[in-house]
Amino acid sequence: xxxxxxxxxxxxxxxxxxxxxxxxxxxxxxxxxxxxxxxxxxxxxxxxxxxxxxxxxxxxxxxxxxxxxxxxxxxxxxxxxxxxxxxxxxxxxxxxxxxxxxxxxxxxxxxxxx
Amino acid sequence: xxxxxxxxxxxxxxxxxxxxxxxxxxxxxxxxxxxxxxxxxxxxxxxxxxxxxxxxxxxxxxxxxxxxxxxxxxxxxxxxxxxxxxxxxxxxxxxxxxxxxxxxxxxxxxxxxxxx
Numbered sequence: 001x002x003x004x005x006x007x008x009x010x011x012x013x014x015x016x017x018x019x020x021x022x023x024x025x026x027x028x029x030x031x032x033x034x035x036x037x038x039x040x041x042x043x044x045x046x047x048x049x050x051x052x053x054x055x056x057x058x059x060x061x062x063x064x065x066x067x068x069x070x071x072x073x074x075x076x077x078x079x080x081x082x083x084x085x086x087x088x089x090x091x092x093x094x095x096x097x098x099x100x101x102x103x104x105x106x107x108x109x110x111x112x113x114x
Numbered sequence: 115x116x117x118x119x120x121x122x123x124x125x126x127x128x129x130x131x132x133x134x135x136x137x138x139x140x141x142x143x144x145x146x147x148x149x150x151x152x153x154x155x156x157x158x159x160x161x162x163x164x165x166x167x168x169x170x171x172x173x174x175x176x177x178x179x180x181x182x183x184x185x186x187x188x189x190x191x192x193x194x195x196x197x198x199x200x201x202x203x204x205x206x207x208x209x210x211x212x213x214x215x216x217x218x219x220x221x222x223x224x225x226x227x228x229x230x
Contacts, residue, residue: 033218040123042222043205058217090159099147099209099218102161 003027004106006091012112019078021109023091031094032074033103034058034066036087043090049074081113116141118208120221127196128229135191135224137206143167145211148182148189153203153223165189196228 007022025032031050035043035058045058047066055066063085067075074093078085088110092103117140127133139148150162163173165182173180177194193200206221 035220040222042120043220045217045219048217056217088157092159098211100164100166100211102149102164103151103159103218104161105151105159107156107158 004091004093004104006089006106006109008109009107010110010112012114013078013081014114015082017078017081017113019081019111019113021076021078021089021091021111023074023076023093023106024072025074025093025104026072027093027095027104028071029093029095029104030071031096032068033092033094034064034074034076035090035092036060037090037108038087046076081111083113085111086113087111116143116146116208116210116219118206118219118221120204120206120224122224123222124225124227126227126229129198130195131228132192132194133196133226133228135193135204135206135226137189137191137221139187139189139206139208141208141210143210147209147211149207149209149218150180150189150191151205151207153205155202159205162191193226196226198228198230201226201228 004025033048034046049055049068065077091106094103119138146167148165151159153159179192181190203223205223207218209218
């Protein structure tokens, strides 16, 4: 079974802190994604990556950056956390380069920025 | 640009009722893929089904069935004889085959509550 793990289920940070959210998948998938989920807004794509060191902006990249140094790991970075980044963050991975396959999701990280 | 609309924000039914979750999509691609995911209270999204744009066959899996109609750009999901364990948030999603490595667009989700 594909497993996508995220480094923390719950995280509390202070405004201005640098925050790292880590995601690891164990099935050699090419694509990895970071979403945030907010009530009434569904899943919004922050960044995605289709290969090591490759990244593309999603729909809401402002205030975030990402890193993919190894195929299995995709990190989301909040350079200077703000209260409006309080949210549930979901990581996903998918096999193949086209959109045909389903995504596998991690359990999510609920981030609170005080 | 692609778009997915799930007009029903919340639905509440009593156990054993049938319920249909609506999904309407927009895309300019001729090849695309539609998905349904379930997010139970535990939080982890789980894949339910995929449909290709060139395959309009409806599908049934146990109590679940899906109706794909290209003419109305809809991909609706029906649960027959609902159960309490069906309570979850359900997301419809669309991926295009060509650009952006198949970036997916999700609807806002429908929260289904099944009461005993």
